[in-house]
Amino acid sequence: MKFTVAREAILKPLQLVAGVVERRHTLAILANVLIVVDDNQLSITGTDLEVEIVGKIPLEEGAVSGEVTVPAKKFLDICRALPDGAVINFSLDEQKVTVKSARSRFSLSTLPPSEFPSVEGGDNDLSFSCAQREIKRLIEKTSFAMAQQDVRYYLNGMLWEARNGELRVVATDGHRLAMCTRPINLELAENRQSILPRKGVIELSRLMEDSDELVEIVLGANHIRALTKSYLFTSKLVDGNFPDYQRVLPVGGDKEIIGDREVLRHAFTRTAILSNEKYRGVRIMVDENLLTIVANNPEQEEAEEKVEVEYDGEPLEVGFNVSYLMDVTSVIDTDKIKITLSDSNSSALIEQTGDSDSAYVVMPMRL
Amino acid sequence: MNRKIIHCDADCFFAAIEMRDDPSLRHLPMAVGGHSDRRGVISTCNYAAREYGVHSAMASAHALRLCPDLVIVPGNMDKYRDAAQVMRDIFHDYTDLVEPLSLDEAFLDVSACEQHHGSATLIAQEIRQRIFDSIQITVSAGVANCKFLAKIASDWRKPDGLFVVHPNEAAEFVKTLPVKKLNGVGKVTANKLHTLNIHTCGDILQWTLLELNQHFGSFGKRLYELARGIDTRPVKPNRIRKSLSVEHTYPNDLPNLLSCKNQLPDLLVELRRRVSKLDDKYRVSKAFVKVKFNDFSSTTLERVGTAARISDYQQMLEQALERSQLPVRLLGIGVRFFNIDADDAPTQLELFPNVPP
Numbered sequence: 061m062k063f064t065v066a067r068e069a070i071l072k073p074l075q076l077v078a079g080v081v082e083r084r085h086t087l088a089i090l091a092n093v094l095i096v097v098d099d100n101q102l103s104i105t106g107t108d109l110e111v112e113i114v115g116k117i118p119l120e121e122g123a124v125s126g127e128v129t130v131p132a133k134k135f136l137d138i139c140r141a142l143p144d145g146a147v148i149n150f151s152l153d154e155q156k157v158t159v160k161s162a163r164s165r166f167s168l169s170t171l172p173p174s175e176f177p178s179v180e181g182g183d184n185d186l187s188f189s190c191a192q193r194e195i196k197r198l199i200e201k202t203s204f205a206m207a208q209q210d211v212r213y214y215l216n217g218m219l220w221e222a223r224n225g226e227l228r229v230v231a232t233d234g235h236r237l238a239m240c241t242r243p244i245n246l247e248l249a250e251n252r253q254s255i256l257p258r259k260g261v262i263e264l265s266r267l268m269e270d271s272d273e274l275v276e277i278v279l280g281a282n283h284i285r286a287l288t289k290s291y292l293f294t295s296k297l298v299d300g301n302f303p304d305y306q307r308v309l310p311v312g313g314d315k316e317i318i319g320d321r322e323v324l325r326h327a328f329t330r331t332a333i334l335s336n337e338k339y340r341g342v343r344i345m346v347d348e349n350l351l352t353i354v355a356n357n358p359e360q361e362e363a364e365e366k367v368e369v370e371y372d373g374e375p376l377e378v379g380f381n382v383s384y385l386m387d388v389t390s391v392i393d394t395d396k397i398k399i400t401l402s403d404s405n406s407s408a409l410i411e412q413t414g415d416s417d418s419a420y421v422v423m424p425m426r427l
Numbered sequence: 428m429n430r431k432i433i434h435c436d437a438d439c440f441f442a443a444i445e446m447r448d449d450p451s452l453r454h455l456p457m458a459v460g461g462h463s464d465r466r467g468v469i470s471t472c473n474y475a476a477r478e479y480g481v482h483s484a485m486a487s488a489h490a491l492r493l494c495p496d497l498v499i500v501p502g503n504m505d506k507y508r509d510a511a512q513v514m515r516d517i518f519h520d521y522t523d524l525v526e527p528l529s530l531d532e533a534f535l536d537v538s539a540c541e542q543h544h545g546s547a548t549l550i551a552q553e554i555r556q557r558i559f560d561s562i563q564i565t566v567s568a569g570v571a572n573c574k575f576l577a578k579i580a581s582d583w584r585k586p587d588g589l590f591v592v593h594p595n596e597a598a599e600f601v602k603t604l605p606v607k608k609l610n611g612v613g614k615v616t617a618n619k620l621h622t623l624n625i626h627t628c629g630d631i632l633q634w635t636l637l638e639l640n641q642h643f644g645s646f647g648k649r650l651y652e653l654a655r656g657i658d659t660r661p662v663k664p665n666r667i668r669k670s671l672s673v674e675h676t677y678p679n680d681l682p683n684l685l686s687c688k689n690q691l692p693d694l695l696v697e698l699r700r701r702v703s704k705l706d707d708k709y710r711v712s713k714a715f716v717k718v719k720f721n722d723f724s725s726t727t728l729e730r731v732g733t734a735a736r737i738s739d740y741q742q743m744l745e746q747a748l749e750r751s752q753l754p755v756r757l758l759g760i761g762v763r764f765f766n767i768d769a770d771d772a773p774t775q776l777e778l779f780p781n782v783p784p
Contacts (some may be wrong), residue, residue, distance in 0.1 A: 301776075425775050425776065
């Protein structure tokens with residue numbers, strides 16, 4: 061096999077594909093990427109047995125077909141280190157791969173492509189197309205709330221709920237929850253839930269461009285696939301039951317606070333400095349048109365911030381983990397936010413004002 | 428931060444005390460326990476008896492079948508308690524962070540200890556020597572940077588041994604450990620691990636956290652960490668301090684208020700040094716002074732809502748000295764702490780309280 065490709069054409073797909081390759085693994089071949097040339101098209105595949113990404117790059121006429129696997133990180137580092145505008149010649153001779161560019165030459169070890177595992181695609185029960193920016197937005201608005209290495213393994217991922225005419229995603233670590241819903245061309249009699257693993261979610265959002273370019277999503281019983289012009293993404297789904305998120309969306313909170321998002325975000329960031337490093341608790345006190353944030357730590361230090369807000373309800377004091385409030389005020393993109401509270405033991409609902417595709421729920425902290 | 432944890436464990440404690448008090452028992456297989464004709468059980472036995480397969484919690488009748496010459500002596504709890512108190516007092520000379528596990532066994536966190544330039548190995552050696560000098564029994568000790576390794580280490584050279592797991596050797600040491608050495612791995616878990624072809628901690632390293640979680644539930648995380656030598660459990664002293672004070676008896680009586688006030692800075696420096704070594708969770712609620720006059724009468728005075736500054740102590744001292752015209756032989760100053768209990772810590776409320784983590 062043999063092909064020639066511009067450094068700029070291969071670098072980005074190679075980076076994205078190499079992103080799924082785990083640094084440490086038990087199977088040697090998982091440190092490699094599979095390189096296939098067929099009909100003047102180059103495909104590069106990386107996998108960790110859970111997530112697989114195939115990047116597709118069109119080649120000039122004259123490429124010689126074939127397939128081989130090479131060490132992902134080394135191949136990426138070589139391409140990255142070559143100068144801008146470099147032209148890369150890749151050829152396989154016996155079991156050695158030679159990468160040449162101008163006066164540079166690299167000889168890379170290989171492993172047989174037949175040993176490279178592929179993630180089975182399986183059945184495709186449900187498929188739909190939408191603009192990539194929709195998927196990107198859904199993930200960016202919610203992924204921060206996914207759990208990490210929680211024993212409730214189904215929380216280490218993101219719920220994708222296909223609904224009639226829309227796609228809803230939900231992430232929660234058991235203390236806070238993020239939800240985003242976007243209109244999608246879908247016709248469904250009843251909702252369908254799948255849980256994407258954390259790593260799959262993160263890799264998928266890297267592939268999605270903030271553009272109108274289409275992506276086709278295929279949801280099977282055990283897998284999800286995403287196809288774009290340049291990539292094929294496959295991930296196993298998490299086998300488990302996501303908790304009933306509808307039940308924890310607060311209803312009937314009567315204490316509505318409207319405030320400037322940036323002002324609140326900065327106030328949270330400053331009070332966080334003197335909150336207890338371990339628990340991160342702050343007290344939020346609301347009174348007529350005034351929201352006060354107070355943090356204390358074991359060193360008896362104290363931070364207090366007063367923020368003008370729109371509020372005309374009863375005075376109320378609630379404790380929160382300030383990191384959760386910082387996360388939400390960072391991810392919302394409108395100037396104003398609305399916080400709805402009911403009492404000091406019930407969750408807070410935080411949304412952007414006006415029409416909102418996202419909602420955030422944060423459980424309080426008993427301080 | 429690298430912690431320094433010592434685990435001390437007396438060697439066949441009850442039996443050792445009995446052998447100390449009756450050296451004729453020393454070379455016989457012997458045990459402390461109840462008599463077989465009264466359905467007694469063995470509570471501790473010496474090493475000679477262990478060679479016959481006798482062990483604690485075994486029925487005495489069974490033990491006598493294994494070892495017909497076994498001498499069983501009745502226990503004397505008061506004696507053991509006294510010896511344990513001596514051991515505990517020695518532990519407390521090095522640190523406040525002493526977590527007793529039983530009468531004769533304890534964890535010590537000596538990370539902040541200044542003796543022997545902070546060498547936990549030398550401290551452990553000295554503790555063993557001092558216990559032997561004062562109550563003539565041997566203690567085995569293990570030194571490591573976490574509790575579970577310290578406990579395994581104390582067993583490593585038993586009896587009368589000291590074993591140190593250096594932080595940079597910990598990973599290698601753990602790898603070779605059979606899983607049943609791990610705290611929390613009993614018969615059932617060990618069997619389950621064996622069926623998964625996991626025999627040593629090194630074998631656990633091949634498994635991801637999620638896989639372990641799926642097989643062992645919440646214990647999976649603990650296995651994952653222990654196999655990597657990670658054990659962040661703090662040494663929890665079960666005695667909670669209510670106060671801390673320093674005092675000094677002067678070789679020459681202090682004749683007046685001024686001479687008393689002149690002693691305050693030294694006392695305060697020492698008090699602050701000791702308070703600073705306590706856990707962060709201790710918060711000062713009150714300051715107090717104690718004055719003993721040269722007729723041995725004494726008086727104390729407390730003040731609430733203070734930051735325990737020198738001016739607080741000066742004012743309290745003035746008031747205390749108004750109570751007597753006598754010269755002063757002893758001065759003490761101290762602080763009392765808020766009552767701390769675990770319920771004080773903030774708790775994050777759960778979104779799904781019925782789906783436990």
